[in-house]
Amino acid sequence: MSRTVPDWLIQTCWWTSGIFATGALWYFLSIKDYAYAGGSGALALVFALAAIALHRRKDQIAEQALPTEFKDEVPNDYVRRSLDEPTDVRLFQSLPELKIIACRTAQPGWDTGITVEMRKATYDVVDFYELIWLKLAEFYPGKHFGKDGAAAHIRSYVRERYKFHWAKHEPGGPGTGGTIVGVLTGGDVMQDLDRLIVETATAVVGYRDDFDFKAWLARWEAAGSPNDA
Known part of the structure; x- marks a missing residue:
């Protein structure tokens, strides 16, 4: 059974991305430390992508948990029956x-x-x-x-x-x-x-x-x- 992705983990990724994208990046640019500024920008991007991936994974798990009747796509109308059931x-x-x-x-x-x-x-x-x-x-x-x-x-x-x-x-x-x-x-x-x-x-x-x-x-x-x- 698939476990859901906790909201706190997604929010932590977004928060960390924001720290590197705003505070750290602009701080290092202000002191003209371009190497650390570039690193901060890269880390901000990594954490942002991680947050997006976790969002998508959470949506997939939620969709799988829905009964077929409630999904947006047309369900597969074929049911295989067996006399063993x-x-x-x-x-x-x-x-x-x-x-x-x-x-x-x-x-x-x-x-x-x-x-x-x-x-x-x-x-x-x-x-x-x-x-x-x-x-x-x-x-x-x-x-x-x-x-x-x-x-x-x-x-x-x-x-x-x-x-x-x-x-x-x-x-x-x-x-x-x-x-x-x-x-x-x-x-x-x-x-x-x-x-x-x-x-x-x-x-x-x-x-x-x-x-x-x-x-x-x-x-x-x-x-x-x-x-x-």
């Missing part, structure tokens, strides 16, 4: 319960039968799936899913799935499917993302002896199906 295991175990909440929140929108409301509800679940997949991606090394990171990868994936399914539901050409196309497309994208999460989860924990993946998968599937939309 109890907190990360608990996060993994909680995903089916989070899915229940997402589907339960969206269900009233789907039940309205109004295409606009149904599509909004679907967008919310798609956002949820994106977030869950990003959490699973944190069990992989940084930049594992491309040089632009996992977030860029999943955004591109979702965009391409929307384009594909929308085109699929309009065999007669763009704009021929009516408003229901948006609802059908959203349901298909949810199915793709649900499958993607299961496949990723399988790769992360599916073959570990210390994790009951079958029980986790049963809870995930029981939490709700995109087909219900």
Whole structure:
């Protein structure tokens, strides 16, 4: 743990620099002892530089002590998770319960039968799936899913799935499917993302002896199906 630089040390450096820069320097100049005057000026500069260096060191230590959230620079958004960490295991175990909440929140929108409301509800679940997949991606090394990171990868994936399914539901050409196309497309994208999460989860924990993946998968599937939309 880094120790802070005491204020008295910084002030002592500034005080000593001032003594050499004012009193000693001008005294030796007044008696025309230029060698000692030069020495006094050099010492004044040394102590001033020391004070500046101590100031900077103190600021660095203070900055390191701040939580990342309070720093001015953008924090590194990548977190590496591990199944050897109890907190990360608990996060993994909680995903089916989070899915229940997402589907339960969206269900009233789907039940309205109004295409606009149904599509909004679907967008919310798609956002949820994106977030869950990003959490699973944190069990992989940084930049594992491309040089632009996992977030860029999943955004591109979702965009391409929307384009594909929308085109699929309009065999007669763009704009021929009516408003229901948006609802059908959203349901298909949810199915793709649900499958993607299961496949990723399988790769992360599916073959570990210390994790009951079958029980986790049963809870995930029981939490709700995109087909219900």
